[in-house]
Amino acid sequence: MEQRVTRLGTNGLPEAFQQVDLAALAAREGTPLYVYAAPAIRERVRGLREALAGLDAGIRYAVKANGNGAVLRLLAEEGAGADIVSGGELQRALRAGIAAADIVFSGVGKSDAEIALALEVGIGRFNIESRAELDAIQRIAAARGDRAVASVRINPDVDAQTHAKISTGKAENKFGVSIDEARAWFAAKAQWPDVQLDGLHMHIGSQLLSLDPVREALARMAAFWKELDAAGHAIASIDVGGGLGVRYREGEHAPDAREYADAIARALAGFRGRILVEPGRWLVAEAGLVLTRAMLEKHGEQRSFLVLDAAMNDLLRPSLYDAWHDIVRIGGADGRDATTYDVVGPVCETGDTFATGRTLPRCEAGDLVAILGAGAYAASMGSTYNSRPLPAEVMVDGARYAVVRRRQSLEEMLGGEQPATDWKTP
Template structure:
């Protein structure tokens, strides 16, 4: 691993506080990022373990007094080392595929602490989840309910399940990450869910005793959450009055984070208080599914400037990171703070379109962004990249996947090595083995 190059201040207790001097989150302020980039190459994902621990502990403390469990949304960042860190802190997992189930299990998360969400579970995935003893399915359609019944009956087991209701609440977030409106593909209406509970004898091998919701991601206001919780609570009370025992209410996730100046992210205590108020009197288990809120601000991408290009109307800063490494700006028009490091930080400012080398106009991290003037070879940090960064990466343009490192105290570890070209191409072969269809 080499000599340690990281030193952390006691200010880590403040979590993701920004250092106004250099623009980096507190967790990265005293890290020798240029030395790390020189050693491990760029683009490079860097995650701060203490910052992740601080977030999960803050949420656990906020939920104290409730019979509540944290089910981390693996899709946000499925790196095995990150999952192991969260497992050590007592978090379970919210998964949406068989692959994420395997990741969670290999990281030491107990099957009983895993919930399986998602609108399109295959028979093979359902069977795997039943075989390992998954804690709960979040069911999103009648077809899925029928499939789970069929597969559970064939195995002689009982599946435990919650109905994901679609509360038809506008989460006031980006259209592509809104999941709780009637026109979205997720969940079922309260009317349909009511019919399932009334007819649950039709599915004798499915114990239907829970409710679930998730209205969207990157929520910066708790108002939609409160509205959705109120509808969930009213439905729970209606079902209880009708004689249906509800053992679990899963309130989903979606808490937003600060990506840019002026954004105010929800506070864990305010969120927990909203849950307490809405579900007062509920005697079962409450589950929460945070993803982004736990890891986004604990990750950065280190990348080098390849060149500065003066176009006819724009000034471009071309980085060695691209949309295949960090897709959010291209996919969602998402803002990420960009911080030049080293000598560049003290130079006069310039206005850039910050782009990558991929052959797509959409390969753009920022437009008309005012930054210190940069030169070829300068190191730049893209902030807020711990969630939906590496997990959404691809090898588009035949670009191997970047390395990922985890820093903790005075040490760091490579938690995913940089993919080689040979590794990227290893599954391909010439068309020499022809077979009849």
């Protein structure tokens, strides 16, 4: 299957959302409302799988991008495994039908309880990021009588050319270890007899729109693999990470799956082990949007504001990363004059801003608006700040839809709270 650039219809919405009546959906399920398009997710994962067909490769979806159970189940049906960074994500993946053997556990801070759970269910591999973690896995595996399978996450010190907050492969970042430290671990691996240290892992950052940093990092990874192989250390797995970028605005293009697979094949030519890739955003970001209604227009002395019923607690990316999301009025221009707005939410923070100086057809209270590119690092980063319950999520497939997370009620949000009447002494 050839990967297609995300196409927008004349109404500004991606093709995968054209068959469903979004206005009727919002009227029925309320707003804010996350909407995920199943066909778009299937197309991406199938395109990547076919691009990798000439390699002994497995897809390990980065659950942190979007951990909704329906999304995970769809990906599991398509043969994807999971890359997880917490015990909660581990249980989400298992519940969705992803086999434990197809799960890799990444992250710089795995607790003893999480390590023990991962060993208990038999995950495929740990990606180890520090000497302290390696020692902990050895201690816990020995106590349980288990043998952990592990890869070393190397930090190749490559600039991913992305936002500083999602760059993970430079020496100053908290992730992974230097090649020098990893080399010492392999030389001394007899110190950890219950850890089968036979893999390499890297991940240099997220929202990569150029493959040049990937190629540079792959070259450093490949050189280290060959060095280890020559020294007698058999490497069974090389995990090249993820981070492929997506189109958030006009002029941006997602890296092509075939070019990505070709870069991996060229760098790792001659490798006889298993290759793993960890896409998250690339698989799901463009398959999601947020439906939200205009609450009011506010015209200040210097700026005009469009206040939506969605807020930064629902979609944090613009506030956290200064991220761009295309915004579309459902119903199009409808003969209305163009108006330049700062598009904001009702949360009591100046940072509760989705866009600054954005030109849209003039909007009135009650108008429906879609914020595009919200399938990744969106609902998964949501909160109940300002005591705002979490929004509902639905999945669409053609003209049909299913609720995949019901809207949180105030009672559910407050359910864990209680008055300070049951006093105890530590």
